[in-house]
Amino acid sequence: MTGFYDEIKASSGMYKFYSNGEWMESTSGKGVSILNPASNESVYQVQACTQKEVDSVFEAAKKAQKAWARTPLWKRAEYLHKVDGIMKDNAQPMADALMNEVAKGAKDSLTEVIRSGDLIAYTAEEGVRYLGEGMLLNSDSFPGQDRSKLCMASKVPLGVVLCIPPFNYPVNLAVSKIAPALMAGNTVVIKPPTQGAVAATHMVQAFHKAGVPPGVINLVTGRGSEIGDYLTTHALVNCISFTGGDTGLSICKKAGMVPIQMELGGKDVCIVCEDADLELTAKNIIKGGFSYSGQRCTAVKLVLVLESVADKLVSMVSKQVDGLSVGKPEDNCTITPVISKSSADFIEGLVKDAEAKGAKLMQKYRREGNLIWPVLLDHVTPEMRLAWEEPFGPVVPVVRVKTVEEAIDHCNANNLALQGCVFSRDIDQAIRVSDAMETGTVQINGAPARGPDHFPFQGFRDSGIGSQGIKNSLAMMVKTKTTVLNLKTPSYTLG
Numbered sequence: 001m002t003g004f005y006d007e008i009k010a011s012s013g014m015y016k017f018y019s020n021g022e023w024m025e026s027t028s029g030k031g032v033s034i035l036n037p038a039s040n041e042s043v044y045q046v047q048a049c050t051q052k053e054v055d056s057v058f059e060a061a062k063k064a065q066k067a068w069a070r071t072p073l074w075k076r077a078e079y080l081h082k083v084d085g086i087m088k089d090n091a092q093p094m095a096d097a098l099m100n101e102v103a104k105g106a107k108d109s110l111t112e113v114i115r116s117g118d119l120i121a122y123t124a125e126e127g128v129r130y131l132g133e134g135m136l137l138n139s140d141s142f143p144g145q146d147r148s149k150l151c152m153a154s155k156v157p158l159g160v161v162l163c164i165p166p167f168n169y170p171v172n173l174a175v176s177k178i179a180p181a182l183m184a185g186n187t188v189v190i191k192p193p194t195q196g197a198v199a200a201t202h203m204v205q206a207f208h209k210a211g212v213p214p215g216v217i218n219l220v221t222g223r224g225s226e227i228g229d230y231l232t233t234h235a236l237v238n239c240i241s242f243t244g245g246d247t248g249l250s251i252c253k254k255a256g257m258v259p260i261q262m263e264l265g266g267k268d269v270c271i272v273c274e275d276a277d278l279e280l281t282a283k284n285i286i287k288g289g290f291s292y293s294g295q296r297c298t299a300v301k302l303v304l305v306l307e308s309v310a311d312k313l314v315s316m317v318s319k320q321v322d323g324l325s326v327g328k329p330e331d332n333c334t335i336t337p338v339i340s341k342s343s344a345d346f347i348e349g350l351v352k353d354a355e356a357k358g359a360k361l362m363q364k365y366r367r368e369g370n371l372i373w374p375v376l377l378d379h380v381t382p383e384m385r386l387a388w389e390e391p392f393g394p395v396v397p398v399v400r401v402k403t404v405e406e407a408i409d410h411c412n413a414n415n416l417a418l419q420g421c422v423f424s425r426d427i428d429q430a431i432r433v434s435d436a437m438e439t440g441t442v443q444i445n446g447a448p449a450r451g452p453d454h455f456p457f458q459g460f461r462d463s464g465i466g467s468q469g470i471k472n473s474l475a476m477m478v479k480t481k482t483t484v485l486n487l488k489t490p491s492y493t494l495g
Ligand SMILES: NC(=O)C1=CN([C@@H]2O[C@H](COP(=O)(O)OP(=O)(O)OC[C@H]3O[C@@H](n4cnc5c(N)ncnc54)[C@H](OP(=O)(O)O)[C@@H]3O)[C@@H](O)[C@H]2O)C=CC1
Pocket: 164, 165, 166, 167, 168, 169, 191, 192, 193, 194, 195, 222, 223, 224, 225, 227, 228, 229, 232, 243, 244, 245, 246, 247, 248, 251, 263, 264, 265, 266, 296, 297, 390, 392, 418, 459, 463, 464
């Protein structure tokens, strides 16, 4: 009996890429190793696709696009609902891959797959209504015009959408791009993050098994540093949807006349006012700052607390940091090894810089390989890198401020402006602070978060271009087409 995922793997053990409805091996004969973050040893291999294979994948996507766009909207929705069911029925191997290649906790890995199925289903539902709606305009609303023109505006697909997600949500941040793109009648080329590529490969099999026609969804693998530029500057790309770090800034500079959706890094601040509920705040700093070892663009990455409540808050948070579980993803630990040695070195550099400049470490700094024990740093000052840079690790710095204005100024001085949060019992004050914070989202009395996935999600300044969230992503994946009906005589002339 053959298993659901058998065909995605070659006899060599290397995972295949997916082009024009077929699982294939690269003619390069080369693989890219995926390292298990816990051991730094190779756990999987994916194909190192060649430029010629990238060309053929784009050609397949372009060729399939017209017929896909002509497939009725309800039918495209039907395919997506099928994918949702198939993904959930075959979730465990996909979740296992996540655990092995990005060291996400076992339970959270499964949650990512289920959440992704839900996202696909919601996109199908939202899409049939939103994409089916257009606009009708009569000419006589504009000065000097009579009613002799009827303008019909509708939403049409962009063409081929290139989707590039990051390592921390290789499945969820892939489908958040793929589902709206497909629903809107586009075809898709995905380039998954190298760490996370096997989970993404499993995910594509759900589309294949749902019978999505050849060429509609395609997957190429290889290191971003090797094939990334070739992909993003390819002549057949009609839209780029990217989530990741600074790479996004350079993609923006290189990409030509194509719409771009960018979700980049964050330095999400948590402003704690004097009247904040400190228990609630501490709980949210822990959840927001340390879940998945702080490797979330929406993680709390800086606490800006009013001096009068700082001692109490730091002590409450610090106690909870001491209690966090540290270890293996298989054991569902909150703190697991960070994605790579270079990432662990970078995080360590930030901690050492702060320590050398006088920050107080509330926990002894400890690291074994890529596993970094969680640490809260008090008395961080603006001279320290940690006050401005994104660690993407289990490290939360605390800056003590004299006024709420000082906290807002710090927040707005950073080029990263994804999310932020404010804690106060006074809702009027919280709204004033929220309005003053120039970030894509502000959470009041809760930690930053992207979900639920239908909420608009966007970064200001260097944190992004455009907005995600299911409806906004559907809007991103279409262009407006108008058809004007010119009448011989103005309407309303009879009767
Ligand atoms: N705002 C948001 O929604 C989110 C932002 N992020 C941010 O992402 C970063 C961490 O994720 P990480 O995966 O390390 O980010 P990277 O920017 O390093 O990588 C993101 C993706 O880009 C690919 N890539 C690398 N080089 C190129 C290139 N030249 N052209 C095209 N694609 C390329 C990577 O492939 P490969 O792996 O092969 O190098 C990967 O698929 C953090 O800064 C984090 O804040 C993360 C999640 C959400």
